[in-house]
Amino acid sequence: MxxxxxxxxxxxxxxxxxxxxxxxxxxxxxxxxxxxxxxxxxxxxxxxxxxxxxxxxxxxxxxxxxxxxxxxxxxxxxxxxxxxxxxxxxxxxxxxxxxxxxxxxxxxxxxxxxxxxxxxxxxxxxxxxxxxxxxxxxxxxxxxxxxxxxxxxxxxxxxxxxxxxxxxxxxxxxxxxxxxxxxxxxxxxxxxxxxxxxxxxxxxxxxxxxxxxxxxxxxxxxxxxxxxxxxxxxxxxxxxxxxxxxxxxxxxxxxxxxxxxxxxxxxxxxxxxxxxxxxxxxxxxxxxxxxxxxRLARHGGALIKPHYNTIINSNKTRQSNTIEIKDNTNSASANTRRHYLNLRNAIYEKDNNPIDISCNCCTCATFSRAYIHMLLKADETLAIMALTQHNIAFMNRLMSGIRKALSEDTFEEFKNAWA
Ligand SMILES: [Zn+2]
Known part of the structure; x- marks a missing residue:
């Protein structure tokens, strides 16, 4: 066809x-x-x-x-x-x-x-x-x-x-x-x-x-x-x-x-x-x-909704969640740091929460932030696989959320929730 x-x-x-x-x-x-x-x-x-x-x-x-x-x-x-x-x-x-x-x-x-x-x-x-x-x-x-x-x-x-x-x-x-x-x-x-x-x-x-x-x-x-x-x-x-x-x-x-x-x-x-x-x-x-x-996953980054980040890490500095990654895509895509956790950061050493409790990916169902942090520190390949799985699921959930919002005429509210 x-x-x-x-x-x-x-x-x-x-x-x-x-x-x-x-x-x-x-x-x-x-x-x-x-x-x-x-x-x-x-x-x-x-x-x-x-x-x-x-x-x-x-x-x-x-x-x-x-x-x-x-x-x-x-x-x-x-x-x-x-x-x-x-x-x-x-x-x-x-x-x-x-x-x-x-x-x-x-x-x-x-x-x-x-x-x-x-x-x-x-x-x-x-x-x-x-x-x-x-x-x-x-x-x-x-x-x-x-x-x-x-x-x-x-x-x-x-x-x-x-x-x-x-x-x-x-x-x-x-x-x-x-x-x-x-x-x-x-x-x-x-x-x-x-x-x-x-x-x-x-x-x-x-x-x-x-x-x-x-x-x-x-x-x-x-x-x-x-x-x-x-x-x-x-x-x-x-x-x-x-x-x-x-x-x-x-x-x-x-x-x-x-x-x-x-x-x-x-x-x-x-x-x-x-x-x-x-x-x-x-x-x-x-x-x-x-x-x-x-790519973000390979640098230890886990995508999350910005509000989720703020709530969970209200007592942690925002700066500590950023990662410098080499971005060789178009320049306008570079400014997006607030949408992820840097799980290499020591603040996750004892964090027993999953990356995102509302995420249904197998990483969030299986591993805590602390364990992924531990894997990253040990250069274990599993850490990258786990983060990649989560980030893929996250992006797909974002897109299905956009489709649902367009379908139900609630896109403005949906977008504001992410702003
Ligand atoms: Zn997940």
Whole structure:
């Protein structure tokens, strides 16, 4: 079957829908968990499913470097070899081109010279031309030439349900004319990507075009119109979303206002922090992906509702609950510290509460904060698995809460409860 998107309800606060794929249905708004090389980090596919996961996303760039799309195709495709039989997305590798060429946006924001230096070195190894992006494999030094056609053939080989066109992302602080040039190149790559994909794809596959244009509103309008008219199943929003959540909201407003293809599902690429999700659903965003919940888990962070944190830890300082994690996703997603506990912190040494008493994940049913703290201090892998399980369940509960609130017209109250 072809993927199919149905909007079931549209409100002033967001919309409800479903994406039906050959591998299952995704109720939207939904969170897409990152399975970079086909695997969720520290989590079995069935456990992710039990925690409410509807769809996962793999990165074309990493899979191309190793083991290559042909081998995955020969072995039966990602859904067969990974044990994740549900819906799957893959990106096109465009984001990694951006990371290689310009360094991460968050690094620039924080003025990290090391990253800028590294960026200069990687730029020397990366050559972007009209044809595509040529780079050296970090695995064995071989040259990989990622063209729109290669990006799409790879995703066809993976067997994913939902794919993305190849795009070139720009850093948030580059000047307008460079952003404009890059946007037009992304449009040309999108046209090539879709021509190739629509000709050679498997029947169950659909592709997303991508809106670029960085922080420049006029460019976002041009790119929105381009993406809406493209012969694609869905629309992705990529590129720099500015310096903070307010910049992001301004960009989403523009896109929302100028998008004539409201019948297509809309995916916000690389953004998925709680504040960003609660803000963005209003602008018709149907799906989000981000490494945030699983990466946070690997740093000892357990997601919780902010009020829950305040009540449980009213006698503990808020500062002690923060964690510095490297965030190489879009800059606007970086400011989200208040939604988690840092279980590495000594204040949890004797805390016999579960992470969240109202959470029905197997971590909260089994382990106390004190025990997870103990595991983290001992560098036990189980700690990361337990936190990943909880954070996945948490994000899925957040999304089902959003869907319920939209369905019952109580989104404003729901959002306020999280503010
Ligand atoms: Zn839990």
């Amino acid at each position: 072809h993927p199919k998107f149905t909007i079931t309800k549209t409100t002033a606060h967001g919309r409800l829908g479903k994406i039906e794929t050959a591998h299952g249905t995704i109720e939207t708004p939904a969170f897409v968990f990152c399975a970079t090389k086909g695997a969720l980090k520290a989590q079995w596919p069935n456990m992710a499913r039990e925690a409410g996961t509807q769809i996962i996303l793999s990165n074309t760039y990493h899979l191309l470097v190793h083991p290559g799309s042909k081998l995955i195709h020969e072995l039966g495709g990602l859904q067969k070899i990974t044990g994740w039989s549900g819906p799957m997305m893959s990106d096109s590798g465009g984001y990694q081109i951006f990371s290689f060429g310009y360094g991460s946006v968050s690094s620039e924001l924080k003025g990290k010279n090391k990253d800028q230096e590294r960026s200069k070195i990687t730029q020397a190894r990366l050559k972007i031309t009209e044809e595509g992006a040529k780079f050296r494999s970090y695995k064995n030094g071989s040259t990989i030439f990622l063209t729109p056609e290669v990006a799409m053939q790879s995703q066809i080989d993976f067997g994913v349900d939902l794919a993305f066109v190849l795009d070139e992302c720009t850093a948030f602080n580059i000047e307008r004319n460079k952003t404009e040039k890059s946007m037009h190149r992304s449009h040309r790559w999108a046209t090539r990507s879709l021509e190739y994909f629509n000709k050679y794809k498997k029947p169950h596959q659909g592709a997303y075009s991508i809106i670029q244009g960085g922080v420049y509103k006029d460019l976002r309008i041009i790119s929105t119109k381009f993406a809406a008219e493209a012969d694609s199943f869905g629309i992705g929003i990529g590129g720099s979303m500015g310096e903070n959540i307010h910049d992001m909201e301004e960009i989403l407003k523009i896109i929302h206002k100028n998008n004539d293809a409201t019948h297509k599902p809309i995916h916000l690429l690389g953004i998925g922090t709680i504040d960003a999700i609660l803000m963005a659903v209003k602008y018709g965003i149907d799906t989000f992906d981000c490494v945030y919940p699983t």
